[in-house]
Amino acid sequence: MAEDSVVEDSVVEDSVAELDDSTMDLGRKVLLQLVDISKVYELGSVRFQALTSVSFNIYDGEYVAITGPSGSGKSTLMHLIGCLDVPTSGRLLIDGKDVSRLDELELAQIRNERIGFVFQQFNLLAPLTALQNVELPLMYGSYNKRERGERSLALLERVGLTDHVRHRPNELSGGQQQRVAIARALVVGPSLILADEPTGNLDSKNAFDVLDLFDELHEAGRTIVVITHDSEVASRASRIIRIRDGQLEPTQ
Amino acid sequence: MSWGNLLATAIAAVQWNRMRSVLTMLGIVIGIAAIMVTVGLGEGAQAKVKSTISALGSNLLTVSPGSSSSLQGVRGGLGSGSTLTLSDASALSNSQVAPAIESTAPIVSGHETLTFGATNWTTTVYGTTPSWLSIRSRTLEEGRFLTSSDMSSSNNVIVLGAVTAQELFGSKTALGQSVDVGGLPMTVIGVLAPVGTGTSATSNQDDLAVVPITTAKYSLLGTSSTDSVQSILIKSTSAATLSAAYQEANKELLMLHGITDPANADFTIATEQSLVSAATSVSSTLTALLGGIAAVSLLVGGVGVMNIMLVSVTERTKEIGLRKALGATPSVIRRQFLAEASILGAFGGAIGGALGLLGQLFLPSVIKFPIEIPGSVTALSILAAISISLIFGVYPAARAARLSPIDALRSE
Structure with a gap:
């Protein structure tokens, strides 16, 4: 596995180098480029068009909210941006690398290296301590034990949980759990933080804390994409992309 | 993911679901203990036959006509x-x-x-x-x-x-x-x-x-x-x-x-050895038969492992989805579940082996019959427990590896 990832790294770097010029736009680097993306689900004879011809760019360092009512296709969009699924047609480029035709193995590697997920349900593993949960993405990459520990501890400190590194999720509050999840999302140094309703399971105090943390990360230069139906959450972003019935709404 | 990390992850999972792990192992434990005790009984019977025949007369030769x-x-x-x-x-x-x-x-x-x-x-x-x-x-x-x-x-x-x-x-x-x-x-x-x-x-x-x-x-x-x-x-x-x-x-x-x-x-000289070998061949056939029956119980234990692991995969869809979202490849997921299966097998085998040895220690005084478990049987039994668990873990592990991260994350 270690050898594989070395080979893959060099491929990724090559393609980044090739596409560097085309990904520059008005002096800002395009991190995520969606070109004419469509997604069709077929369940037996039922055909469902979840996304129709969606195109937009997300620039490096941007804080974007993708919002829309339920059933609008924002979850599908999140799966595609998160490389959990591939589009039926269209191109999706992350850091200039087209990920829309990758196989399962390559997608797993992109997810591991480039994307930091934050979920509504936190999705921490119950048997593991906060530290072990944060280390998890590093386990699937090629990091040694010392690197894993150092990086994870640093990020737990960053989210203010230094006192809780040995605690298991059931010993932490919802807000603390979500901060562990954010530390986990940051630990590999991803290109993109992808948060799916990150405050959906939190009370307003903890929700504010998490959103404040996102603001800090944004100020520190991180690229953040938040998928939410909550306009209050969306309003914290610097740009809002609205989606309805699988299509982008024109920006005001 | 390194084998060490994989094993640590698997051990953590086995420990976390302690009750279920114990129940899963139970089949293996019983199977191994049964094999060891039955083989031990067979070996004991052979030894007993040998000593009884020796007691007929030591240093004995029998000359018969023809x-x-x-x-x-x-x-x-x-x-x-x-x-x-x-x-x-x-x-x-x-x-x-x-x-x-x-x-x-x-x-x-x-x-x-x-x-x-x-x-x-x-x-x-x-x-x-x-x-x-x-x-x-x-x-x-x-x-x-x-x-x-x-x-x-x-x-x-x-x-x-x-x-x-x-x-x-x-x-x-x-x-x-x-x-x-x-x-x-x-x-x-x-x-x-x-x-x-x-x-x-x-x-x-x-x-x-x-x-x-x-x-x-x-x-x-x-x-x-x-x-x-x-x-x-x-x-x-x-x-x-x-x-x-x-x-x-x-x-x-x-x-x-x-x-x-x-x-x-016009005569034949027979040693008691020839008597012994005739008698032991009978009891070794018996040992094989009993051991075979016990092996079936180990097989049933293996099916138990598969059964519980399938349940476990279903229960842990969300965990599997999360691991995949964080970058676990199908092969890493598969290996994790195989590692869990073999750990269950190893622990089950070890506990079963210990039970078998305890049986060798305490049963003979109760049943008034010798039990002699050869060391090789103990070692082979534990190996068999691991391999059986591994074999029956293949299907659940493949199921887990195939899960799509989206479906897995969505499940509640």
């Missing part, structure tokens, strides 16, 4: 064709001729009905010499055994086996009583100490009667006055000289019978 190695010759009818004679027996006991031979006992035998008052009992009557007692490693419960004067004057005296005495006399004293043996009144001079129940390999050693061979040949068993005997028991001076005794007896008998080519020998 070139076949069949042991039936010992108990066969009084054939007139027997080539063994009393003088053969006395020649072999000559320490000049055969220094490795301590003593010999010629034997004739037949079935006779013994009558005492209104009671009668049919048993095997052996005609032999005083040396029979030590050759057969027997002792007397009461009275005395045959003496040389009994031999020389063909006294009508008889020594009974413990069972025979019990059948004929019940609680009454047998010593000094007169029993009618095939029409001939004989005085009971001794009763043999019991050796316990005979093994399947030999006739009941406690149901017999012994008379002087001279009395047997001339008065009792109605054989002709020829010198022939049915078999000759030979006792070597020690276990170490058994093969020397064999060589000497073989050489001497060939010479006495005037046979130059050993291939034409």
